[in-house]
Amino acid sequence: MAAPDLRDPVQRAAYHQELRGVALRLRRSGIGIALVGAMLVLLHRKGVEAVPLWLGVGVLGIGVLVTIAALSTRAAYHRLRMRN
Numbered sequence: 001m002a003a004p005d006l007r008d009p010v011q012r013a014a015y016h017q018e019l020r021g022v023a024l025r026l027r028r029s030g031i032g033i034a035l036v037g038a039m040l041v042l043l044h045r046k047g048v049e050a051v052p053l054w055l056g057v058g059v060l061g062i063g064v065l066v067t068i069a070a071l072s073t074r075a076a077y078h079r080l081r082m083r084n
Contacts (some may be wrong), residue, residue: 027067027074038060041056
């Protein structure tokens, strides 16, 4: 695939739409996992003894790592797409 001409508004809009779809599920999953982890940490802080702190922090960390992986995937796609 040839690199899009970002000076052309039509091609720029089409490429922007294309880039928004790259690793979309992975980004949403990472944010969702991080939110679940944050909720687990909050439950522990509110006094729910059934939820250990390490579980909430672990899930939160995994969510952050998945989000970073998704952003890295998107950046790599952009870098490869802009090559001539």
